[in-house]
Amino acid sequence: GQSLEQPSEVTAVEGAIVQINCTYQTSGFYGLSWYQQHDGGAPTFLSYNALDGLEETGRFSSFLSRSDSYGYLLLQELQMKDSASYFCAVKTGGFKTIFGAGTRLFVKA
Amino acid sequence: GAGVSQSPSNKVTEKGKDVELRCDPISGHTALYWYRQSLGQGLEFLIYFQGNSAPDKSGLPSDRFSAERTGGSVSTLTIQRTQQEDSAVYLCASSLAESSYEQYFGPGTRLTVT
Numbered sequence: 001g002q003s004l005e006q007p008s009e010v011t012a013v014e015g016a017i018v019q020i021n022c023t024y025q026t027s028g029f030y031g032l033s034w035y036q037q038h039d040g041g042a043p044t045f046l047s048y049n050a051l052d053g054l055e056e057t058g059r060f061s062s063f064l065s066r067s068d069s070y071g072y073l074l075l076q077e078l079q080m081k082d083s084a085s086y087f088c089a090v091k092t093g094g095f096k097t098i099f100g101a102g103t104r105l106f107v108k109a
Numbered sequence: 110g111a112g113v114s115q116s117p118s119n120k121v122t123e124k125g126k127d128v129e130l131r132c133d134p135i136s137g138h139t140a141l142y143w144y145r146q147s148l149g150q151g152l153e154f155l156i157y158f159q160g161n162s163a164p165d166k167s168g169l170p171s172d173r174f175s176a177e178r179t180g181g182s183v184s185t186l187t188i189q190r191t192q193q194e195d196s197a198v199y200l201c202a203s204s205l206a207e208s209s210y211e212q213y214f215g216p217g218t219r220l221t222v223t
Contacts, residue, residue, distance in 0.1 A: 031210050042200065042214035043152070050210070087151060095207040096165055097142065101151035 002026045004100035006088055011106040012078055020073045020086050020103045028093020032064050032071045035087045037102070043087060046073070075105075083107045111135065113215035115201050121221045122191055130186045130218045134203030141184050142202045142212060143176060152200065158184060159207040191222045 004024045012018040022032065031050040035043040049055055049064035049071060061074040075082055085102040092098055114133045122128050134141050139160045144152040154168035158178045169175070173191075178184040188195055198219050202212040 030208075033210055033212075042216050043202075043212075044214070045211045048210040089152075091210060094165055095140070095159065096154060096157055096167070097212065098154060099144070099152040 002090075002092065002098050004088055004090060004098060006086075006100040006103045008101070009104045009106070011108065013108050014078055014080060016078050017074065017076050018078060018105065020075075020088075020105070022071050022073075022088035022100055024069050024071075024088070024090050024098075024100075026090045026092045026098060029066065029069075030091040030093075030095065032062070033089045033091070033097075034060075034062055034073045035089060035099075036084050037087065038084045046086075078107050080107050080109065113201055113203050113213050115199075115215040115218050117218060118216065119219045119221075121223060124193060124222055125190055127187065127189045128191055128220065130188075130199050130201075130220070132184045132186070132201030132203075132215060134182065134184070134201070135213055136182075138203035138205055138213070139181065140204040140207045140209065141178060142204075143184070143186050144200045144202065145197045146200055146217070147197045155186070155199075188220075191220075193222050196220055196222045 006022045033048045034046040037043040047062040059076045064071040087102045089099045116131045141158040143155040156176045157165040173189045176186045198217040200217045202214045204212045
């Protein structure tokens with residue numbers, strides 16, 4: 001079967017750095033994406049990695065290692081507004097996208 | 110420009126009734142996805158349309174679920190003989206092409222089956 005594993009919850013303090021890991025097992029791989037979802041809201045796209053390495057977009061960075069079937073999302077200079085759920089997602093063969101169960105991030109003052 | 114829109118935003122129905130959920134993708138987007146999200150859970154893939162190609166229906170949980178996309182634009186997800194376990198938020202997303210990595214999500218339809 002196809003699966004993505006990510007921690008269910010992470011807690012960090014304002015101003016800190018937090019890393020959310022994602023491991024995947026899928027049939028076919030075109031890239032790893034990350035989405036943010038606030039309570040009651042729709043998921044919004046954060047970043048995408050098709051090749052190994054680090055992609056940086058402002059305070060957010062995302063990393064991929066295809067040989068390890070592993071990626072992570074790094075959030076720097078955490079703000080209270082970053083409290084949300086974060087989902088990793090893999091675009092698989094046939095361009096179907098499979099999402100992880102999500103990591104709920106709590107940012108404390 | 111307009112984003113992805115979905116209607117209704119909320120739907121309460123009795124067990125056994127049929128429901129139709131509508132999605133209007135972003136104009137020009139050829140790929141359209143339906144997902145289901147139960148409370149506090151991840152997104153469960155349901156079905157995917159790309160242009161005029163046959164849809165990928167591999168995520169539909171039972172034959173009570175069906176979807177169509179007319180004219181390569183608007184999509185309707187139909188659930189027949191609804192069950193309480195169908196209660197969830199149904200999210201629609203579109204992307205420019207099937208190879209695009211960014212999906213744009215609509216606000217979702219919250220379905221409650223009583």
